[in-house]
Amino acid sequence: MKNIDSRTHVRGESVYLDDIPLIRGTLFGAAFGSPVAHGKIKNLDLSAAQAVPGVVKLFTYKDVTGENQIGGIVPDEPLLAEHHVHYCGMPIVFVVAESEDIARSAVKKITVDIEPLPIITDPREAQAKGELIVRPRTHKLGDTATAWAQCSHIFEGRTETNGQEHLYIETQGAYAVPQENNGIKLYSSTQGPTAVQRAVSRSSGLAMHKIDVDVTRLGGGFGGKEDQANMWAALCALAAHVLRQPVKYSLHRMEDMAMTGKRHPYSSDFKIGLDDHLKIIAYEATFYQNAGAAADLSPAVLERTLFHCTNTYFIPNVTATAYSCRTHLPPNTAFRGFGGPQGMFVIEAAIAKAAEELGIEATVIQGANLNKTGDEFAYGQKAVSEAHACWDKAIELYRLEEIRARIDQFNSVNLLTKKAFSLMPICFGISFTNTRMNQARALVHVYTDGSVGVSTGAVEMGQGVNTKMLQVAAQTLAIRPERVKLQTTSTYRIANTSPSAASATADLNGKAVELACTEIRERLKVVAAGELQTTAEAITIQDEWVYVNGNRTDWDWNRLVMEAFTKRVSLSEHAHYATPAIHYDASREKGHPFAYHVYGTAIVEVTVDCLRGTYEMESVKVVHDFGVSMNPLIDRGQIEGGIVQGLGWMTMEEVVYDKEGRLRSNALSTYKVPDLYSVPKEIAIEPLKTEQDNLAIFRSKAVGEPPLMYGIGAYFALRKAIRAFNPTAIIPYDAPMTPEKVLMALYPPRATPGSVRSAHEQTEVTARLAVNS
Known part of the structure; x- marks a missing residue:
């Protein structure tokens, strides 16, 4: 089966955050980030930015209506910097204006006086100074202390692996729309709708049931939108909550690269x-x-x-x-x-x-x-x-x-x-x-015309999970794939979702879809058995037809669904799946x-x-x-x-x-x-x-x-x-292996040519170098 999004992707019809039609009165945000990596804020001057025509409000930590905190595992990440900054690009002010250009223009007029503090960029230096996020962890098997005596060969070394920029095609962003009764509808480019919902609830002071996070799809994630989408969503939601107007913020590519984290070095x-x-x-x-x-x-x-x-x-x-x-x-x-x-x-x-x-x-x-x-x-x-x-x-x-x-x-x-x-x-x-995250839910509706709607906690970000969810529903119900539609991922329909991550999305959500569809199918088999005067065990549904003991009847899918509805049998199911047998004791x-x-x-x-x-x-x-x-x-x-x-x-x-x-x-x-x-x-x-x-x-x-x-x-x-070229090359275990590093390893500084290759080989290399130059 082909990816169900292929047609709309290539025709430019797939809906991403920037494709959502704007509501009249929408305001636009932009963040002012710290120009230095570490320091104490001595003075923040917003006067010039406030004077820009079209600027509606400048938010600082003092304007946060809930807790100024979005840290998940450890509560150590303020939404907006208070008295100290801890990295270049750390948001200090969130500017909201009538247009994106005005907001970005106002950001440039903000000035801040920061007293510099020592900067650490090396993790070994941080460890030596006791700057740790959590306690160290150790995994052990056997006894290495005594095992070295059994070894004929022992080698030691050091490695370095660099970070990696996610470089998703769609940058971070969110669009918050106030609803009646103090609610917020939040469109977010996130892999974790519930994580966004929690962060917004915490920083705004609104209960989670007031916040509906809705995701159609992402233009890529790769993990970079699992937790880091929270900040931008929380800023937009805070502004929308305070101003009672829609607020949108889509980061510029260079903002995204500078202000967000990478793969861990x-x-x-x-x-x-x-x-x-x-x-x-x-x-x-x-x-x-x-x-x-x-x-x-x-x-x-x-x-x-x-x-x-x-x-x-x-x-x-x-x-x-x-x-x-x-x-x-x-x-x-x-x-x-x-x-x-x-x-x-x-x-x-x-x-x-x-x-x-x-x-x-x-x-x-x-x-x-x-x-x-x-x-x-x-x-x-x-x-x-x-x-x-x-x-x-x-x-x-x-x-x-x-x-x-x-x-x-x-x-x-x-x-x-x-x-x-x-x-x-x-x-x-x-x-x-984290064992508790290995759970998922699915909501399946069979409509009276025989079509099926499926809602899960899975977020489609190019990996084809929606196609797989559709396959599960169609196969389990024994109907044509065309009858099934995947709905957007919404925290109102599916609550307490785990993020689409850990390669577990299809497994968790697919199992939940299978459970929900199986339950509906079994109800329909009971209905069919009653009408055909047989047992439910004798009934099967294949290719949208009802079979009794392997023989096709004149009951098709549409007739069966309508009969179930007539008999007031539920055609909806909300199923829960939790991965069995897994556990872990971190102590x-x-x-x-x-x-x-x-x-x-x-x-x-x-x-x-x-x-x-x-x-x-x-x-x-x-x-x-x-x-x-x-x-x-x-x-x-x-x-x-x-x-x-x-x-x-x-x-x-x-x-x-x-x-x-x-x-x-x-x-x-x-x-x-x-x-x-x-x-x-x-x-x-x-x-x-x-x-x-x-x-x-x-x-x-x-x-x-x-x-x-x-x-x-x-x-x-x-x-x-x-x-193979330079057998004596000393090459540190330092990734990535860029062309510059390759060249330095091929021709190490201060190396004696004769120590690397024969005189004849060195003559040929020198000649070719001359020709090349």
């Missing part, structure tokens, strides 16, 4: 020990998470880093400790993978370090340590593993030995161009790690937090231009654990997008803040994302066919987040290509 240490058979006996890792100035979702992201710190490997002795460090950057937040990729990068770096020191391929160590069913993760859950099946199938299907031989032959005859490959196995847990750091795991293996090939430091992604060939995909077209699209986004994080997307906490990569001229010319020339995706039962909807495993981790393989393939 991490600085990490590792220590890995192997025996003579290359089995990993012990592993220790310490993670320093750069949380930014407020908690946002950092504690939860940190937790998932620990959950995924051993990736797909079984290691009997593990100690992993993580610090969530408070710095003076915008609060970092959820991003596809939610801390898992940062943890996986470190274990892959540790394996790469061991392999390089031992003079073997990393694949030898990787393959020798893949987990199997029954192995225990450091957090206590037992694996139901597809790791070996994915690994073995990828090697066989894509003919790894031929790839290796072809690359070796190419490198032997090409001096200034080198190729390399890497294997990247993944294991990613599916569920919110012991043990439990069963995931409904299931997704496995896979990618073979990544790269080519490096050793003259210029540039590179090409030749191919990413994947065997992926789909389970039983309910929509292969959508799932393949998600995998392709995840792969490319992961490649971007690992290669070209470099978030740069200066020591003063100012974002330097603040526009698309200075922040590069993969385009048509930088995506892999070939992406091959092969499903791993399995019959194992799981808790996924229709056994169709999640594909939102896991594929991003395949991109990590590109980093290690580039390392191998660099070392």
Whole structure:
């Protein structure tokens, strides 16, 4: 089945926040953010801004009608700065005016005197000074302290992974419309309608039932709108509540980049020990998470880093400790993978370090340590593993030995161009790690003409979840998909929603839809049994017809629905689903937090231009654990997008803040994302066919987040290509691997040419450099 939004997308008819017709009297907002990263506000001068014609009101923290606080996990994030500022761009004033241009013009006339305070941008410095968001967390398995004695080979190192800009096509924004009886209708570009509802309730002082958050779809989210949409919605709602007029604010792209958080950068240490058979006996890792100035979702992201710190490997002795460090950057937040990729990068770096020191391929160590069913993760859950099946199938299907031989032959005859490959196995847990969030509801109405309306807590943001919800309803009711319509996501229809995140959206909401439709179907079977003088067990509904013991009757779907209505049988159902069997005890750091795991293996090939430091992604060939995909077209699209986004994080997307906490990569001229010319020339995706039962909807495993981790393989393939040119290259485990870093590794400063290559090779390189210049 095709994505149900495809037609309106390509015709420009899909409705996003900026497509909502404006109500007469709508006002427009703009935020004035702090020009410095840390300081004490000495004086705030609003007089020039207030004098701008068309300015209606300037809101400061003094105008907040409820609590000046939007922090979720930790209450440490004011809606508007009070006496101190903690990052560049922190909102101090919210300007409301008659037009967007007037509001932005007034923002430029605000002046503020801020007494500077020390600025921290490095998470290690923050940890050393005790600047932590929450207490440190540690996962343990076995005893690493005694296990080192069993290791024949021990290696230590340090890694750095940078942030990543979400760069959703639709920026952050909200449109608040006052309703009668002090209510607010709030259109928000958010992945978490209930999170917005809570933040608005808290900051406005209105009860949650007064606030209806309505979302048709997002122009992308990637985690950046899970919590960070709250601020902009709360500002618009506050202004609308006070002024009793509609208020809209859509951030400019450069505002969005400067004022919102990114993927968390991490600085990490590792220590890995192997025996003579290359089995990993012990592993220790310490993670320093750069949380930014407020908690946002950092504690939860940190937790998932620990959950995924051993990736797909079984290691009997593990100690992993993580610090969530408070710095003076915008609060970092959820991003596809939610801390898992940062943890996986470190274990892959540790394996790469061991392999390089031992003079073997990393694949030898990787393959020798893949987990199997029954192995225990450091957090206590037992694996139901597809790791070996994915690994073995990828090697066989894509003919790894031929790839290796072809690359070796190419490198032997090409001096200034080198190729390399890497294997990247993944294991990613599916569920919110906060157990209480693993619940969802669905409201299904069957109308008397036989059409069906479905409301869920799922937010459509390009991942195709609405299509999957429609499929669940149509399949369960045995009707044509054309009969089903997905309604907008509204906190009035579906309350207390979990955000569309954690790759759990289709599972949670799909199961709720299935329950609701099943209940309605069973009622209809009872009605049919009464009319056809048989039992409900003898009744089935197939292709919109009623069958008795497998024989089609003259009762169709429309007739059955109308008969149920005539007999006053409910044609509506509100169903609740909670993922069974999952639990986690954070005090012991043990439990069963995931409904299931997704496995896979990618073979990544790269080519490096050793003259210029540039590179090409030749191919990413994947065997992926789909389970039983309910929509292969959508799932393949998600995998392709995840792969490319992961490649971007690992290669070209470099978030740069200066020591003063100012974002330097603040526009698309200075922040590069993969385009048509930088995506892999070939992406091959092969499903791993399995019959194992799981808790996924229709056994169709999640594909939102896991594929991003395949991109990590590109980093290690580039390392191998660099070392094929310069075997003595010293390459820090510092991602992303930008062309500048590649060039510096190929030709390290102060390196003696003869120590890198033969005199003949150096002569040829020098000659080609001269020709090129």
